[in-house]
Amino acid sequence: MKAIVLKSQGDVDQLAVAELPIPKPQKDEVLIKVHAIGINPTDVYARKNIGLDYIFNNEDPKILGWDVSGEVVYRGENVTTYNLGDAVFGLLNFPTHTTPGHAKGYAEYVIARTKDITLKPDNITHEEAAAVPMAALTTWQPLNKVRIKPGDRVFVTAAGGGVGHFAVQIARHFGAYVIALASGSKRDLVTGLGAHEFIDYQTTDFLDVLAPVDYVIEGLRDDHVSKTMRLVKSGGKLLSLWTNVNGNTWAQQAKQRGIYAFYNAVESSGADMAALADLLRKGIVKPHVSKVFRLEEIPLAHKEIENNHTTGKIVISLI
Numbered sequence: 001m002k003a004i005v006l007k008s009q010g011d012v013d014q015l016a017v018a019e020l021p022i023p024k025p026q027k028d029e030v031l032i033k034v035h036a037i038g039i040n041p042t043d044v045y046a047r048k049n050i051g052l053d054y055i056f057n058n059e060d061p062k063i064l065g066w067d068v069s070g071e072v073v074y075r076g077e078n079v080t081t082y083n084l085g086d087a088v089f090g091l092l093n094f095p096t097h098t099t100p101g102h103a104k105g106y107a108e109y110v111i112a113r114t115k116d117i118t119l120k121p122d123n124i125t126h127e128e129a130a131a132v133p134m135a136a137l138t139t140w141q142p143l144n145k146v147r148i149k150p151g152d153r154v155f156v157t158a159a160g161g162g163v164g165h166f167a168v169q170i171a172r173h174f175g176a177y178v179i180a181l182a183s184g185s186k187r188d189l190v191t192g193l194g195a196h197e198f199i200d201y202q203t204t205d206f207l208d209v210l211a212p213v214d215y216v217i218e219g220l221r222d223d224h225v226s227k228t229m230r231l232v233k234s235g236g237k238l239l240s241l242w243t244n245v246n247g248n249t250w251a252q253q254a255k256q257r258g259i260y261a262f263y264n265a266v267e268s269s270g271a272d273m274a275a276l277a278d279l280l281r282k283g284i285v286k287p288h289v290s291k292v293f294r295l296e297e298i299p300l301a302h303k304e305i306e307n308n309h310t311t312g313k314i315v316i317s318l319i
């Protein structure tokens with residue numbers, strides 16, 4: 001099979017096409033013929049950052065990619081929940097801060113643990129399905145731990161990107177009044193997905209125009225966290241997606257302001273994917289794919305996402 005291997009951590013020139021044997025699943029795993037792969041900023045961090053080398057579990061070759069949609073073509077002997085031909089998608093074997101997670105998704109075939117996947121809804125394509133797992137789980141999981149209340153004013157930053165465009169829809173689903181922050185080019189997308197108000201950060205400072213909010217979903221980094229923290233009402237919440245604000249000076253700062261700030265790391269979960277699949281099936285959540293590349297073009301897809309101005313999601317199509 002064809003795969004994209006990472007020869008060594010570094011620039012995109014370290015990503016190379018290779019011919020490898022099709023992997024063999026264990027008893028509780030399935031083999032997926034990959035139809036589409038989602039690209040995430042995390043792929044870029046893992047490609048570049050030698051501090052993240054542990055995620056590959058000392059295996060060779062290193063292959064990036066965790067978001068996959070495809071068809072079950074082989075099942076291990078203990079697998080009863082999936083049949084050959086089933087269309088499935090998920091965030092496969094994602095690492096935690098301490099445990100490896102070498103999913104090897106940039107390939108024509110990939111192994112999946114059944115606990116990481118769910119059935120793909122028929123009303124979305126494999127490209128759309130591959131756009132969902134990491135980006136949608138990133139807010140679905142924490143918002144199920146620290147709830148939005150119906151009617152809460154929720155401020156979503158980086159609202160036109162992968163995580164943000166799902167965050168807008170998920171917050172709406174929980175009954176929020178959603179205010180979205182992005183560049184003007186994303187206004188139509190984000191309001192079309194349900195944001196009640198839109199602020200263009202290139203022309204307007206949100207602190208000048210926005211009344212305090214109940215909840216912030218913050219996709220940007222440190223300085224921006226300081227800024228959005230000032231916007232949260234006493235008793236409100238701030239979910240930080242990049243800056244870890246748990247149990248440190250950020251947490252103290254939040255406490256002094258009377259708010260609860262927290263960071264949550266996304267996890268592989270077929271159960272959470274099934275909940276999202278239900279929302280996709282009902283049309284409550286819709287993935288937006290702005291660019292599609294071929295497997296061999298993954299270096300271009302990495303360069304594109306590194307620009308940090310992605311609209312919705314970038315995916316790789318193998319069909």
Ligand SMILES: NC(=O)c1ccc[n+]([C@@H]2O[C@H](COP(=O)([O-])OP(=O)(O)OC[C@H]3O[C@@H](n4cnc5c(N)ncnc54)[C@H](OP(=O)(O)O)[C@@H]3O)[C@@H](O)[C@H]2O)c1
Nearest residue numbers: 138158160161162163182183219241242264265266309310
């Ligand atoms: N906690 C976790 O487990 C987890 C998991 C996945 C991702 N993340 C984090 O979540 C964040 C978002 O990821 P993503 O996949 O959505 O990235 P993405 O698809 O690359 O989107 C990034 C977005 O940021 C916007 N942006 C850049 N500068 C901005 C600014 N000053 N104000 C408002 N928006 C701005 C860009 O749009 P414009 O054109 O509008 O600038 C772009 O749409 C990243 O920090 C990522 O590391 C965390």
